[in-house]
Amino acid sequence: xxxxxxxIVKRAWYHVRSNRFLWVLAFFMALAGGGSQGVxxxxxxxxxxGLSGLSPMHRAGEKIADYARGNTAFWIVFLTAGVIVGLxxxxxxxxxxxxxxxxxxxxxxxxxxxxxxxxxxxxHSFVRYFGLMLAYIVVLAVISSPFYLLGWLAGGGxxxxxxxxxxxxVVYLVILVAAAIMLELSARYLVLEDxxxxxxxxxxxxxxxxxxxxxVVTWLYVMLIMxxxxxxxxxxxxxxxxxxxxxxxxxxxxxxxxxxxLSMLAFMLAWxxxxxxxxxxxxxxxxxxxxTFLDLEPAxxxx
Numbered sequence: 056x057x058x059x060x061x062x063i064v065k066r067a068w069y070h071v072r073s074n075r076f077l078w079v080l081a082f083f084m085a086l087a088g089g090g091s092q093g094v095x096x097x098x099x100x101x102x103x104x105g106l107s108g109l110s111p112m113h114r115a116g117e118k119i120a121d122y123a124r125g126n127t128a129f130w131i132v133f134l135t136a137g138v139i140v141g142l143x144x145x146x147x148x149x150x151x152x153x154x155x156x157x158x159x160x161x162x163x164x165x166x167x168x169x170x171x172x173x174x175x176x177x178x179h180s181f182v183r184y185f186g187l188m189l190a191y192i193v194v195l196a197v198i199s200s201p202f203y204l205l206g207w208l209a210g211g212g213x214x215x216x217x218x219x220x221x222x223x224x225v226v227y228l229v230i231l232v233a234a235a236i237m238l239e240l241s242a243r244y245l246v247l248e249d250x251x252x253x254x255x256x257x258x259x260x261x262x263x264x265x266x267x268x269x270x271v272v273t274w275l276y277v278m279l280i281m282x283x284x285x286x287x288x289x290x291x292x293x294x295x296x297x298x299x300x301x302x303x304x305x306x307x308x309x310x311x312x313x314x315x316x317l318s319m320l321a322f323m324l325a326w327x328x329x330x331x332x333x334x335x336x337x338x339x340x341x342x343x344x345x346x347t348f349l350d351l352e353p354a355x356x357x358x
Contacts, residue, residue, distance in 0.1 A: 284336025
């Protein structure tokens with residue numbers, strides 16, 4: 056079987072730019088990361104501080120947190136709203152991801168696609184996919200625990216040779232990459248073949264063992280796509296921070312509820328604008344994984 060990852064990337068981009076209904080799904084995917092290799096605007100947005108740490112946007116965010124710590128009622132409201140919005144974003148993102156997998160599979164097989172058809176995929180497999188996502192998060196937490204423990208021991212005075220640290224880092228990276236690939240392949244079995252969570256994971260493990268080279272190459276391509284999306288997202292947030300600077304400066308200087316609320320609204324608008332742009336990269340990465348799966352497992356889905 057001839058496998059060309061770059062050709063798959065080109066096909067994925069063609070489907071994304073030619074079918075605008077995918078852009079709607081892309082927006083919601085980007086809010087929570089768009090898969091195992093995504094950078095979430097909701098969870099990981101502090102990563103952008105390295106590029107724009109001096110911007111009024113981040114100063115306002117710090118002031119909002121300081122104000123919340125000094126006001127118990129506001130802190131409760133702030134924390135509750137954050138949990139509700141964060142969970143809602145994760146749910147919408149999972150639903151959009153499932154819808155995108157089904158829609159891209161239909162398009163790659165030469166069928167017509169639309170938003171209504173893609174949403175049917177989401178309704179059918181959303182609950183199982185969300186369970187798969189939660190299981191993935193738990194597995195990552197369990198895997199990461201020993202490495203965090205080693206870091207804590209090192210901070211407490213225990214000294215590991217540099218070579219040992221390098222070996223630990225390599226092992227950890229390999230595990231993370233394998234887990235990310237397993238999630239992507241399992242999701243395609245779950246959605247396109249309508250399998251259960253455990254069966255999807257088992258099938259993904261078999262496919263990964265058979266085609267580990269192709270899977271790793273695909274992971275690298277998708278990682279490059281998501282890194283490009285992260286950079287674009289950072290640029291968009293930085294550009295939007297300039298015209299909105301007066302709002303953030305007002306929130307910094309005046310600690311009243313109105314300026315704080317206005318600053319939060321401005322940040323949410325900037326956040327949504329960045330998601331609209333970064334979503335194109337997120338759904339392209341998802342499409343690459345879907346078409347890779349169909350090429351590696353040609354009998355998996357034929358409708």
